[in-house]
Amino acid sequence: MAEEQLDYGTFEATLEKSRKLEADLQVHPENYKVLTGDRPTGRLHIGHLFGSLQNRVRLHKLGVPTFIVIADYQVLTDRDTFDNISENIRQLTIDYIAAGIDVTDGKTFIFPHSHVPELNQLLLPFLTLVTNAELDRNPTVKEEIAASGQKRINAGMYTYPVHQAADILFCKGSVVPVGKDQLPHLELTRTIARRFNDRFAGKRPVFPEPQPLLSEAPIILGLDGSQKMSxxxxxxxxxxxxxxxxxxxxxxxxxxxxxxxxxxxxxxxxxxxxxxxxxxxxxxxxxxxxxxxxxxxxxxxxxxxxxxxxxxxxxxxxxxxxxxQNIDYVRDVLRGGVAAAREEAIKTLEEVRTVMNMTI
Known part of the structure; x- marks a missing residue:
């Protein structure tokens, strides 16, 4: 595959498209599917609430089908500790529901991606659609490597954006709420979807090219006056x-x-x-x-x-x-989310295998 420069476009153009998307979501929420989520590195704080969580609740209440992925594998990319991942998954789920996410609507699902093997199987074909150079120059990856302070960078850090593409595309997510700093990740997902469709699917595309929904939420500084609450x-x-x-x-x-x-x-x-x-x-x-x-x-x-x-x-x-006080309910929410996510992922993986001529 000939290498091509990823086109992130101008921020102004992306912002204008995001505004048009927002307007259509208000009228036709059923035409979209939202994929969003967090890494389980700890409980959420008020910066998360005002910066992203309230926006997710708003989209969810519009009636947009929503998959919320808890990206537990990705915790391993930039830290050595893994002792608290399970507890953090449960605490994130509690924060989501307490903030207003209603998982009883039949359209909203919370799940950790490590429990959806079919989702993770998309990583291999997706990796064949990008080059090392493209991963190496992704500005978000560079920033995350610098922030991690690691002397030895594991391969998972570089493939993080491709795994994120699998998180988004397994359910054919068409809308991803993001901040400006996450646009390069999403542009790579769009590129992977486009390349997959061009290479394998012909005139019947398998994956949508997900659109960014830019948050207009204000930046919340830390109480110490630093650039980010953390x-x-x-x-x-x-x-x-x-x-x-x-x-x-x-x-x-x-x-x-x-x-x-x-x-x-x-x-x-x-x-x-x-x-x-x-x-x-x-x-x-x-x-x-x-x-x-x-x-x-x-x-x-x-x-x-x-x-x-x-x-x-x-x-x-x-x-x-x-x-x-009701952790069994929280576990049931996660199990239900995993079941729904696997159902979506199994259908997508079968479609992928078919167009790649890998059926038996």
Whole structure:
């Protein structure tokens, strides 16, 4: 196969297509299938909630069939520990359901991809459709390698985007909610789908070329003012935290020395981040909140954030506690998700084998 340069296109063009997709989803949700998910590296925090989880709940409530993959194999690509993967899978599932994902609708399924062998069998034919050079220059992979701090990079890290393609295409996912940083991964998935169809399927394509649905969710900074809220950096408020723990964490949050509170993300990122969180929890504009606090300083800012966030998260946390007392139900949800995912994957794999002339 002759090597070709992947075309990520312009971000502006992708954003425009995403807006048109969003408009059509509102009218014809039944025409699409969403694939989304997370790696089970720990429980979710409020950055996940406001950054991606609420968007998934919104799409799910529109009636779009949704597969939520818990990418447990991918945990092994950039870390040595695997002791907590099973528990993390269960905790992710609890977070999803507590946040509003309704797995009883018959259209929404949560599953770990390690339990769907047919999905993972797609990895081999997909690997024949990309070159080492394409994997090596994927900017997202480069960033993840740098962030992992590993001296020895295992092959799983490089094939991560191809495995992600299998996660998306096994159920013929047509919509993938992503951030800007994940666009290269999705473009590779689109390329794999296109190359598979061209090489094996002729005039009857097997796979759709999934479209990115760009999130317009704001970027949530860590409580320490760093670029990203993260459990590993100890700068996050977990969804599972209680109200007292939330108050303690917010009390330690970084602000600045200026007493008068203003919303200025460029020049006052830490203060503006806390105002943004109040806005997301209360539905009011951050500029309005800043004006109300005025000379109240960081003390009043943090108190308002504590009260707003605890009130907003109270129903979610109540649901979480109920689910943690009913782990058998959580396991049943996962088993049901695995069964539905395998049903989809078996059909897709049979179709793949047929067009590749591998039936017996």
């Amino acid at each position: 459990k590993s950096r100890n700068n996050a408020i977990m969804l599972s935290a209680d109200e007292d723990e939330t108050a303690r964490l917010i009390k330690k949050a970084k602000t600045d020395s200026e007493r008068h509170i203003t919303y200025d993300p460029e020049h006052r990122p830490e203060v503006s981040n806390l105002l943004l969180l109040i806005s997301l929890a209360s539905g009011r504009k951050p500029e309005q909140i800043a004006e109300e606090i005025g000379d109240g300083g960081s003390g009043q800012l943090k108190k308002l954030l504590t009260d707003s966030l605890n009130e907003y998260l109270r129903p979610l946390r109540t649901k979480r506690k109920e689910l943690e």
